[in-house]
Amino acid sequence: MVRPSRAPAATLCQTGGVDPISLIALAAILVVGLVLLGLLDRRPKPPKGAYPTTRDANDPAPTGSTAVLDRDEKTDVAVVEPVAPAAPAEPEIVEPEAPATPALDRPEPAGSRLARLRARLVKSNNIFGKGLLALLSRDTIDDDVWDEVEETLLMADLGTEPTMELVDRLRERVTVEGTRSPEQVRTLLREELAAMVDPSMDRRLAATRKDGRPAVMMVVGVNGVGKTTTVGKIARVLVAEERQVVLGAADTFRAAAAEQLATWGARVGVDTVKSDQDGADPASVAFEAVRVGIEQESDVVIIDTAGRLQNKSNLMDELGKIKRVVEKQAEVDEVLLVLDATTGQNGLTQAKVFAEVVDITGIVLTKLDGTAKGGIVVAIQRQLGVPVKLIGLGEGADDLAPFDAEGFVDALLEP
Known part of the structure; x- marks a missing residue:
């Protein structure tokens, strides 16, 4: 005789019934979902007007992060209107100071130069002049004196030929005129020296334009x-x-x-x-x-x-x-x-x-x-x-x- 088998303890109560464990799992999922929805609903709401309204789609797209928006009645396309960025401050232009024009020298005119240089020449050459004057102003002018005059002129770099020429002229005039006073001797010597330096020479510099050129x-x-x-x-x-x-x-x-x-x-x-x-x-x-x-x-x-x-x-x-x-x-x-x-x-x-x-x-x-x-x-x-x-x-x-x-x-x- 065949015995009927026993159903296990964990079998379903009815054929086609729901497993109790599945029911518990479903219930848990529902509870977790409700909790999550509650948390999401508690997020802070953005202030009114924080979101853009709509503009015409043909308006320019935004170029900046800040926009002013409005709602166009004909379309629901949201278009961001850019706010023109603030113009950058123009750089300050500092005009450089013009370099100071160097002051040009003002050369001395010829007149003042000659007076100043003559004073220097007197100091540098007075031994030459005084030596001759002293010799020619002696009471007795003999050959020894003329030898000293000749030596003085040679030491002054007058040159051999000009020296001999000058001494000959002086001897002749002193003998003929018989002069002895320092002033007369000075006048005599000046005339003979000036003749040798030759004031008649043209000493002008060629520094004038001619024929249209410098x-x-x-x-x-x-x-x-x-x-x-x-x-x-x-x-x-x-x-x-x-x-x-x-x-x-x-x-x-x-x-x-x-x-x-x-x-x-x-x-x-x-x-x-x-x-x-x-x-x-x-x-x-x-x-x-x-x-x-x-x-x-x-x-x-x-x-x-x-x-x-x-x-x-x-x-x-x-x-x-x-x-x-x-x-x-x-x-x-x-x-x-x-x-x-x-x-x-x-x-x-x-x-x-x-x-x-x-x-x-x-x-x-x-x-x-x-x-x-x-x-x-x-x-x-x-x-x-x-x-x-x-x-x-x-x-x-x-x-x-x-x-x-x-x-x-x-x-x-x-x-």
Whole structure:
């Protein structure tokens, strides 16, 4: 006999009934859902008007984070209207202060220079003048006295030939006139010295425009006589006379020569033409300086040249080349030879060699205050047949002045 099987304890109560565990799980899910809905409902509400209203879809889209919105009745499309960003503050423009125009030097006029330089010449040469006056004022003037006069003149660098000529004239006049008073002797000596210095020589600088072009001036000389400084001082002399000047820095071999000349020019408002390269062709620089002078309608172009030894033929030939190149567009009107008065008779040799290469038209005698040898003026003029046109008696910017023959002799014989 077959026994019926027992149903397990965990079986469903009815066929097709619900499992109690499932019911419990469903109930738990419902409870959790209700709790979550309650929490969400407790979030803070945004203030009224915080959300955008609608605008026309054709309005521009927002470009910023802040917007002003409205509602368009014809559409429900929300469009953000941008708020124009604030214009950035314009930067403050600070006008730079214009650089102060450097004050130009006002060179001394020739008149005041001559008076001041004459006073210096009196001090530097009074031994020369007083020595001669003392000798010629003696009660008895014999051969020994004339020998001393001759020696004094030679020591003053008058030169052998001019000394002998002057002594002969003085002896004749003293013998004939029989004068002995210091004043009469001074007058006599002044007349003879002035005749030797020759006031009739034309000592004017060629610094005036002619034929529609500027005058061209070249400055030459040996090393160390101060040519560049002299060119700068000549520019000051001409500026004081209201001349328009252009400087040409054709000394391209000496370091900083061009800058030195440009500094001299800038002090009186004068343009300087120079090359940016050391060792450039000096003839091309000189040519360009003349071109600029013609273009600017200047009165004069002054060309500084490199110092050269008179026994160096290649350097002297180059000097001739500069002159030839310049004359392709303008005639060279003035060639000034700068000589150091302290070199005495050695300066005569230099002058002779330069005169063979270029036509010297005038002499600039510098450092005349450092020597009692004022007779060098006569010796140089006799050697070259050209006048001393300018003299320098110091290191100052205005210590260069036109040479005045009679004033020079008066200073030599100042008691």
